[in-house]
Amino acid sequence: MTVTSAGMPATGAAPSANGAAPAMPVSFQRRVIRTGLLGAVIALYLCMVGIVPIFNARPLVQGVISLGQAALILSLFATGFVATRRVAESSGRLIADGAIAGGLSGVALSALVLLGSVVDVRAFLPNASPVLYGILTFNLGTIGFWIPMAAGAVLGGLAGAIGLASPRMRRSLFVGLISLFALGLFAGLIRTPMLQLPVAELARLLFASDGLTLIGAVVVLVASVGLHHVQRTRRLDLQFAALPPSRRRRIQVPLIALAAVMILVLPQGLGSFFAQVIAIVALYVMMGLGLNITLGLAGLLDLGFVAFFAVGAYTVGLLTSTAEFGIAQWPFWAAVPVAVIVAMVFGAFLGLPILSIRGDYLAIATMGFGEIIRILAGSDLLKPILGGPRGIINIPKPIEVPPDSFLAGPNQIYYIALIGAALIAFVAWRLRGSRLGRAWIAIREDEDVAEAIGINLIQTKILAYMLGAAFAGLGGAVFAALVGSIFASSIQLMVSINVASLIIVGGMGSIPGVIVGAIFLIGLPELFREFSEYRFLFYGIALIAMMQLRPEGLLPSKIVRREFQHGGGDEPPESSASPLAL
Amino acid sequence: MPLLTATAVTKKFGGLTAVNNLDFEIEQGSIASLIGPNGAGKTTFFNCIAGFYQIEAGQIVFDGQPIQRLRRDQIAHLGISRTYQNIRLFANMTAMENILVGQHYHLRSSWIGAVLGTKGVREDEGRAHREARRLLRFVGLQNKGDLLASNLPYGDQRRLEVARALANKPRLLLLDEPTAGMNPAESQQMTEFIRHLRDELGTTILLIEHEMRVVMGISEKITVLHYGQKIAEGTPIQIQTDPLVIEAYLGRGSAGTAGHEATAIPAVEATQGGASAGPTPASA
Numbered sequence: 001m002t003v004t005s006a007g008m009p010a011t012g013a014a015p016s017a018n019g020a021a022p023a024m025p026v027s028f029q030r031r032v033i034r035t036g037l038l039g040a041v042i043a044l045y046l047c048m049v050g051i052v053p054i055f056n057a058r059p060l061v062q063g064v065i066s067l068g069q070a071a072l073i074l075s076l077f078a079t080g081f082v083a084t085r086r087v088a089e090s091s092g093r094l095i096a097d098g099a100i101a102g103g104l105s106g107v108a109l110s111a112l113v114l115l116g117s118v119v120d121v122r123a124f125l126p127n128a129s130p131v132l133y134g135i136l137t138f139n140l141g142t143i144g145f146w147i148p149m150a151a152g153a154v155l156g157g158l159a160g161a162i163g164l165a166s167p168r169m170r171r172s173l174f175v176g177l178i179s180l181f182a183l184g185l186f187a188g189l190i191r192t193p194m195l196q197l198p199v200a201e202l203a204r205l206l207f208a209s210d211g212l213t214l215i216g217a218v219v220v221l222v223a224s225v226g227l228h229h230v231q232r233t234r235r236l237d238l239q240f241a242a243l244p245p246s247r248r249r250r251i252q253v254p255l256i257a258l259a260a261v262m263i264l265v266l267p268q269g270l271g272s273f274f275a276q277v278i279a280i281v282a283l284y285v286m287m288g289l290g291l292n293i294t295l296g297l298a299g300l301l302d303l304g305f306v307a308f309f310a311v312g313a314y315t316v317g318l319l320t321s322t323a324e325f326g327i328a329q330w331p332f333w334a335a336v337p338v339a340v341i342v343a344m345v346f347g348a349f350l351g352l353p354i355l356s357i358r359g360d361y362l363a364i365a366t367m368g369f370g371e372i373i374r375i376l377a378g379s380d381l382l383k384p385i386l387g388g389p390r391g392i393i394n395i396p397k398p399i400e401v402p403p404d405s406f407l408a409g410p411n412q413i414y415y416i417a418l419i420g421a422a423l424i425a426f427v428a429w430r431l432r433g434s435r436l437g438r439a440w441i442a443i444r445e446d447e448d449v450a451e452a453i454g455i456n457l458i459q460t461k462i463l464a465y466m467l468g469a470a471f472a473g474l475g476g477a478v479f480a481a482l483v484g485s486i487f488a489s490s491i492q493l494m495v496s497i498n499v500a501s502l503i504i505v506g507g508m509g510s511i512p513g514v515i516v517g518a519i520f521l522i523g524l525p526e527l528f529r530e531f532s533e534y535r536f537l538f539y540g541i542a543l544i545a546m547m548q549l550r551p552e553g554l555l556p557s558k559i560v561r562r563e564f565q566h567g568g569g570d571e572p573p574e575s576s577a578s579p580l581a582l
Numbered sequence: 583m584p585l586l587t588a589t590a591v592t593k594k595f596g597g598l599t600a601v602n603n604l605d606f607e608i609e610q611g612s613i614a615s616l617i618g619p620n621g622a623g624k625t626t627f628f629n630c631i632a633g634f635y636q637i638e639a640g641q642i643v644f645d646g647q648p649i650q651r652l653r654r655d656q657i658a659h660l661g662i663s664r665t666y667q668n669i670r671l672f673a674n675m676t677a678m679e680n681i682l683v684g685q686h687y688h689l690r691s692s693w694i695g696a697v698l699g700t701k702g703v704r705e706d707e708g709r710a711h712r713e714a715r716r717l718l719r720f721v722g723l724q725n726k727g728d729l730l731a732s733n734l735p736y737g738d739q740r741r742l743e744v745a746r747a748l749a750n751k752p753r754l755l756l757l758d759e760p761t762a763g764m765n766p767a768e769s770q771q772m773t774e775f776i777r778h779l780r781d782e783l784g785t786t787i788l789l790i791e792h793e794m795r796v797v798m799g800i801s802e803k804i805t806v807l808h809y810g811q812k813i814a815e816g817t818p819i820q821i822q823t824d825p826l827v828i829e830a831y832l833g834r835g836s837a838g839t840a841g842h843e844a845t846a847i848p849a850v851e852a853t854q855g856g857a858s859a860g861p862t863p864a865s866a
């Protein structure tokens with residue numbers, strides 16, 4: 001980057017939105033301003049679509065900062081961060097650049113406040129209300145119009161200054177802020193069970209009914225940064241790995257037991273709503289692991305994946321329902337294997353005709369398959385069998401228990417869904433390391449070469465569709481029992497897209513990735529009403545951010561294994577030394 | 583009896599006849615080479631043998647069985663393995679996994695067995711891993727098994743591709759320019775390795791090669807292609823002095839002085855160190 005003009009640019013260089021950019025002779029300023037304008041658009045967007053006002057209802061730190069304000073702060077900070085990223089500059093320049101970019105974004109918000117004081121724009125921008133202006137000006141009204149501007153400049157400058165900190169400090173800071181954010185969001189959830197335990201006082205000290213208390217925020221910040229620092233300097237993970245296996249197990253076993261107990265008592269502590277959310281996440285984990293085989297391992301795109309879920313659900317519905325369309329009134333446990341097998345048959349059905357289709361066409365063909373199943377399920381043609389739009393109702397719970405039992409209601413499904421997801425994760429893990437799993441990956445990597453190596457493409461691809469479908473079918477079966485009914489309207493294209501997104505966000509081909517992806521993309525929006533309004537906006541942001549920042553996903557599959565068992569007694573004697581070995 | 587016999591094989595791409603009425607044989611346990619200027623149809627002929635292309639006319643018989651209508655995996659099962667001119671490893675798999683997947687046909691475990699973790703499957707996998715480690719050592723990659731194929735240096739990738747091909751326990755190994763992009767020392771190593779392969783495992787080897795030192799050094803028979811047709815066949819000595827070959831390599835203008843330039847073929851090669859730089863095309 002060629003920078004010639006010396007010193008700090010005049011602060012008056014933060015001009016109004018129209019046409020400032022071309023006047024600047026030097027490219028760095030143009031970039032700073034462009035980023036600032038982009039940030040302005042994003043900040044205005046956050047306000048105008050209602051994210052800021054709606055999120056404002058949820059405090060992050062009680063009485064100090066709300067989620068809505070945090071969203072704005074984040075956007076201003078990010079503007080400054082992006083504007084000063086990847087530039088080697090003097091410290092003063094970095095801070096100034098960040099401040100200009102952040103300030104520019106703030107100017108847009110200030111302009112909005114001023115505009116709002118003159119004309120009422122609510123007719124076409126319903127969210128531009130006094131409530132929003134109050135949030136932007138800390139309730140000072142029009143006199144406080146300068147606040148967003150100043151806040152933008154300060155935050156942007158801070159972001160620029162962050163670039164000066166050592167990477168280590170920066171990381172500690174990020175860890176602290178992320179912990180603060182996460183605990184602030186989950187405060188209510190953590191507090192509820194704590195109140196029933198002897199630590200109730202501590203819970204009241206740290207957590208408000210929503211969000212952290214001020215003391216809690218400080219404690220979280222200090223504790224997380226401190227822990228991170230200890231980990232960085234003492235390398236606890238390496239120390240742990242260096243322990244002898246017996247010692248390691250002595251630490252691991254109680255931890256695993258503790259986790260198991262926590263999973264078991266979770267519905268008691270957090271209530272059945274939370275249990276239900278986890279059950280839904282577990283359902284998506286099942287489907288995600290299924291699609292992870294077809295798409296993640298074998299590389300076969302399938303946007304009609306919800307069809308197999310529907311097949312599993314309808315099969316259980318037909319076989320177990322005690323109402324009109326039930327045909328057998330079987331117990332759930334007898335119907336499940338049938339559902340899985342029927343789903344596999346449908347998987348083969350889908351697989352056969354589209355075997356030779358590649359790439360984009362596959363997306364369309366599979367999406368069509370999903371739509372066919374959805375339309376058939378709701379059609380008049382199959383109405384006498386599947387009930388049309390009215391669906392199949394009265395699907396009994398898997399285990400009949402008295403209503404006061406701990407297995408009553410959604411809790412039962414919570415346990416069943418978790419067991420199902422764990423079972424599927426185990427099967428997926430075994431498959432991944434098997435001969436078949438390797439063949440799938442080879443097909444994904446290079447289909448022609450895979451075939452020339454001796455892999456039967458037809459058989460291997462069909463198996464990918466069938467086993468993927470089996471997992472989804474099991475998910476559908478559990479879903480039918482969870483809801484107690486199944487309708488054609490449950491088969492939405494969006495479900496397929498959700499499943500594909502969570503795999504991409506989690507990390508293609510990675511089993512832990514699927515779980516993390518499901519928690520992020522399914523669990524969070526279910527837990528927070530504020531999020532669920534903007535679910536697809538967040539999907540879009542998450543997908544774009546992933547592609548840009550971490551294309552391999554949150555938890556990519558560990559392709560490069562550090563430990564690789566050389567040697568040992570099972571080595572055959574060196575029959576032939578390589579002439580290529582140097 | 584020859585291991586592979588091709589009779590009157592023709593492969594066309596639209597108006598271009600890439601392989602034209604080609605007769606070719608390779609004896610069991612021999613090392614033979616296919617040479618010719620760029621675009622002569624060598625790779626295309628490999629693709630015909632390995633089932634990548636359907637041929638328009640002719641017949642290819644491997645071990646007494648016609649294979650021109652078989653799928654690629656069926657041909658692989660019969661015992662034909664190949665490498666590629668532009669390396670085609672499974673980039674996101676480790677070196678070890680590349681070789682493991684190369685053994686696909688020789689492993690017997692079913693997916694149900696794998697899920698249940700049966701004893702048979704565990705033994706099968708154990709054998710596969712031992713064999714993969716043996717092959718890694720065989721090609722000199724013993725410490726690189728857990729690296730991603732795409733992270734290996736170029737020469738290692740070529741060797742890994744050979745190892746992956748060997749994992750299928752081939753009877754006929756097709757090597758498409760195995761020394762391309764290698765320096766003289768490396769290509770010398772590769773030459774010795776190929777000879778060693780045949781001597782040790784008895785594998786029949788057919789290679790496409792531009793590096794004349796390699797070709798002349800190890801081939802028992804050389805076939806020269808030009809515009810899809812066979813223009814010469816014989817021992818290295820015969821090929822080196824064949825006027826048609828020299829014409830094909832040096833262009834029409836020098837045909838009259840062919841006799842004097844008999845040694846020119848290796849000389850031309852020696853000046854070219856580049857990756858896939860072959861001899862000057864025949865077009866004068």
Ligand SMILES: Nc1ncnc2c1ncn2[C@@H]1O[C@H](COP(=O)(O)OP(=O)(O)OP(=O)(O)O)[C@@H](O)[C@H]1O
Pocket residue numbers: 595598600618619620621622623624625626627667860
């Ligand atoms: N898939 C294809 N479609 C159309 N034309 C092709 C195809 N493959 C090869 N050709 C053409 O066929 C001819 C023979 O190509 P081939 O790759 O077999 O040559 P080659 O002898 O291997 O040359 P090189 O030494 O450069 O590798 C060339 O003219 C090439 O352009």
Ligand SMILES: [Mg+2]
Pocket residue numbers: 624625626667
């Ligand atoms: Mg070629």
